């Protein structure tokens with residue numbers, strides 16, 4: 001997926017102007033958010049679970065090289081092959097080589113964020129292969145020629161009618177508003193692909209170093225089809241997606257469906273320990289695991305290592321007032337919402353995503369929603385202070401900040417300034433207590449914001465007591 005994260009502001013304006021899209025995104029994000037809140041409320045020991053999950057992820061990052069080596073050793077001992085990719089280009093090249101070596105023509109894929117990040121589909125297609133996404137949401141997105149707009153609900157921005165029209169145009173299904181009918185059509189289309197596919201490519205939610213287990217958490221049966229029906233299964237994971245033990249995994253797997261979709265448990269949790277072993281009735285003949293760095297080691301050694309704790313549950317997106325209004329496409333790359341505003345600039349470089357650290361009101365809802373307690377607002381603030389961002393503010397910003405500092409350090413100037421502001425803005429005080437406008441260029445501030453008018457009496461004056 002080609003990054004266009006530089007265009008966040010114009011893309012947000014377009015999204016905000018589209019009423020239909022805005023309503024679809026808001027409803028699509030609110031549904032899992034409210035369901036997750038309900039499930040969360042009835043989860044006993046929820047804070048303990050969150051702490052355990054965070055500790056498991058922190059421990060994993062601390063021991064990352066050792067755990068990855070253990071994972072590799074365990075997988076090799078069961079006949080799997082393990083490849084390491086330093087960047088997106090190498091990951092695509094290695095996977096394409098594995099496919100070409102098996103004369104693969106048709107590749108079926110399960111959901112995988114890291115392959116979205118590397119642009120694997122396009123790479124394999126350029127090499128002459130047919131690549132079919134099998135997760136229903138990803139399948140719809142692929143049919144539409146679009147990109148996902150949410151980490152776990154890629155089609156959140158599309159209405160039922162739009163999907164029905166797409167299925168009619170691309171799959172020849174008579175127009176219907178029955179989702180079950182649409183699902184049946186997708187299933188029969190995909191079933192035939194699964195049976196003919198030469199290679200299945202999947203992501204990995206988490207890997208367990210202790211035994212070399214690759215864990216996939218899904219709600220559709222497609223994950224199992226991708227990983228068992230084709231002769232070769234290629235699993236692709238970011239190098240941070242490992243935990244030490246099954247005990248560590250347990251707390252995360254309990255949390256993931258609760259915060260992501262508001263389910264108590266996911267429909268499928270698949271655990272893969274290698275290719276089909278002697279005496280086993282099914283499974284692929286070969287398993288290849290590709291472990292991708294692509295900038296993660298640099299993040300691990302930076303002040304932003306905490307962002308690698310992420311388990312890609314999508315809860316912070318649903319909680320974010322910015323994401324709920326502009327949707328995922330405005331963020332211009334694979335990872336939208338608060339986690340995207342942190343990791344996209346880190347993975348792409350701040351120059352490629354200069355507005356994303358500003359795409360937050362810092363309300364803290366993302367931190368509260370995060371099952372592993374990642375302090376996203378704190379990292380956003382820190383990103384805003386990085387040198388390229390400081391320069392971006394320009395001279396006006398720097399002058400404004402200096403003036404603000406001066407005012408805040410001088411109480412008499414502050415009091416005088418407040419009284420002057422109250423007096424000077426009087427013509428624009430609305431009856432509802434808001435400011436209806438401001439003079440000159442300051443009016444731009446109110447184009448997309450509501451600002452209360454200065455109160456008739458300041459807090460200090462109220463504190464001193466009633467007017468005499």
Ligand code: SF4
Nearest residue numbers: 310311313314316370
């Ligand atoms: S940052 Fe936290 S809430 Fe957001 S996707 Fe990652 S784990 Fe989920």
